[in-house]
Amino acid sequence: MTNVIRDTWYVLRRTAFQFFLSAVALSLSPLVTYHGLAEAVEVKPVVNAELLGGQYYYNGNDNALGAVASLSAAPYMKFNDSWSLVPLYIGNYNGTQQVQDLIGGGTLFQESQDHTGSLKLIRSFNNGLKLKAIGSYSAEFLRETTDESWGEGLYDNRRASGGAEAEWSWQKDRSVRLAYDYFAIRFPNYTSLESQGAALGLGRELNAPDVLDTHNHMLTAATELGLPWNGSLDGTASYTWSFFGSEHLVDLSGDLQPDLRHDETSALSLQGNWPVMSRSGWKLISSLGYTWTHVISNQNHYDAAQGFFFDPDYYGYLTQALQNQWILSVGENPWTLAFNWTLSHQQYSNRLVQDSAGAYGTDITHANGFFSGLTFTYPIAKGFRLMAQGQFGWNDSNNTDNQVYQYHYNTQTYLIGFTYAY
């Protein structure tokens, strides 16, 4: 009996040892392959950085000066014809709001930082096919109020993801992609008040603390194609199924049902890019884009504060947006001037308008938004540019209840600083 156990143990040890040696050999093989012929691993660093300072205005009232900084860095590593690895870090810090931020919920104070690390393994084939596996982890920290400190923001969130992608490129800048991603979003500091009330005997039976946390499955199909007049098209279609692991459906009677909430988000994005003019150091490039986003949710909305109003399709909406950009570059080491604008229309499926007193009307809520930006960059050293940017945003809606969320506002942000790209 002892021998049997010992032999079994040796077999397991031997197998593990062989596996270990094989793994070492496999991991070293790219180095061996290139020894004597080329460099061991080709590394192409991709770095983009921004450091800007400026001021934010909300409905004409200025806010404190703040800084905006971002950094993305990726040492793209090509081991051989077959294998590549892309480690990536993305970091953002916002010391002042920008016009495309989430504005309606809070306006006076906002500071945030977001950090993402990802690792992507790429297997390339001779026929232009690439198979990729990717994993990432993100942490966002928010200081939206004066009584929140870093790490204690109510909406601090963590995002973990993993996915796979197949991309086939039949010529340069011509490709199709198909991807699947799973991602989980967790709000560690957010606990529903209702679940705290449960301990006091005030809660509904199925209430839960983590009602914002979701598990998501996303399918993406994308392509890069040619367009007439030397243009190119970037097209992306995606479908995301979001599952709320703790949020139960609320019914007409105000009770929670055993079924859990899930949302479906379908999105389509098309963008065409054209070189409009190119002569003697002057270049003008334009792009025109359209995005379509449709959200369906099985969750209902029960407004206990408004005469116990029940809205069975409160969360669904359709958003359409049109984007346009013009980039002018002048000179051999060019300065650039970019102008862009976005016009968006969001139509809720069945969210009734509310008047200034909060009473529900009969019209369905819609919101219109306009955003424009003007950016000037000037080269000051290799890779470094001076950048000045002005942004303007405007939002309007037929919903006039601004007591808890601002549907009507205009904002401006002015920023100046430096950028670096490698």
Add this chain to the structure above:
Amino acid sequence: MNNELQALPATRKLFAKPLANGLLFLFLAGLLPSSLFAAPARLDEVHGDVQKRAVGALRWESVAPGEKIEEGASIKTGPNAEAEILTEQGHRFVVRSETIIEFTSLQADETKASLESGRVLSKVQKLNDHQSFSVQTPTAVCAVRGTEFDTTAGDGGTLVSVYHGVVGVATPGSTDEIKVPAGQMTSVHNGRIEKPRAIPHDNHVHAESALAHIAHHEVGLDMNRAQVIASAAMERRLADYQEGKSLIDANGRRVRIEEYIVRPSPNQFKLVALDEREKSQLDYFYYLGTFNQNLPTDLSVALRQLSGTIGTAPAYYLTGYEMGQSNTQDSIHDTATGGHLVMVTQDGQGNYILTDPTDPTNIRTVPAAQLQSDGTYKIYNPLADSFSVVSAAQLSADTKFGVYIPENDTFRDLAPTDTLWQTRFNTYEHDIDNVVKQSYAKTTGISNVLSVNQDASWTYAGGSMTPIVNADPNNIDATVTNYYGDGTFESYRTLLINDQGQAAPQSAFSGISTGAAYKGELLQWNYEQQVTASEFQGRKIDLVVEPKIFIESGIIQ
């Protein structure tokens, strides 16, 4: 020891085999890919239409990455196509679109290419004294030592741009060479070599290698993906904001409010308002109503009748209620039982007639206004079932009572011909921290209370209660303190505040003559109530909620 010695060979054998297996695998893993480089060069990257013409062949044939490039072979790229060729010495040719290039020599000591037309970027490894690297075009010869340069050949001649190191440029057959340093470029046409000049920035951009292009492409995809996931998190936050569950006041403080209902039993509903203004400070309010029958699925049908009806009797009315406020340590608790309907009519002689519909003999006549000896009037409010004293000048205005008409969501004054249906309770109790402070019960001998002040007897802690009202003359900020006979007190400071925490001025409600207008103005403010009591020992219950929750649920009329 002997056992150990005997075990040694076995142990060696045990580890020797897998070690040998591993080393063999390592060797093979290294050897196998090396076989791909039996040729002096190979195609490292291929994008689009790339073809090869082998030595001695006439036909061009499509190629794939990894394909061998022999000495004398030619490569042709189509529109939007690109290829990268890696030589055994580590030199790299990036062949741009619409280019034809022949690799005339791929020897260890000599790498030589002939660019027939098009453009090629050469990345050259450091050469020793016995090695050479050159690119020849129909009009020029570019010889280099450890460099990176771009060569373009066409009908107009040859263009050479040098990014690293130095390139010697000469015309074919000539030994006169012009050295072009890094960052400079020159052109050769009609047998003449132009003086080197700075490379325009655009050329640098175009010189981006295929590897750099791929790297930017892959990093761009990853950044987009990260952005999509971040947007999903923001969407969750947005929904919470839009439902008003979390807001930020003008002082930059987080205010969290959640309001919902619970149905403890088929004929009950509980309205709950939770309020978190400072972290970990939870105050709450709840109202539990028990109805005369099971409630409909749509609660609003029953709750619209909560404040009474005009005309026909309501199908749903309260038989009891329970109301609580707490800061999780201290509590205020009100209960009422014996709820029943009372029919209120007017007799045309200045009296309200209160009738118990379950016992028609139980009738009470209450004068609408009674002249007092000091010239003031004692008036009866049939909606609140309360009496108050007003001056003669106020009499006309203060005896008009606005009633809510749920059918068309409007208010109007109670008319003399109206039949008003109201709910009264036979018992009531008010507790502070579970100590009874005041209560009433219907007078013995009557079936139901018609008017609390006349049909019920009150008891107070210590036998008496003295209310003191202290109102701010400028703002809507009043404090009512009840002093009980046992020496205890309870104090309610009730005020309307804006988002900056400032009390609403009295003028905010001046000129308002209708209930609807009153409620409309009230909805513009926040309702705050701070409660202190002897039993709280310095603590307080501080509840800040939007008043609409009370108004719309019928709790405030």
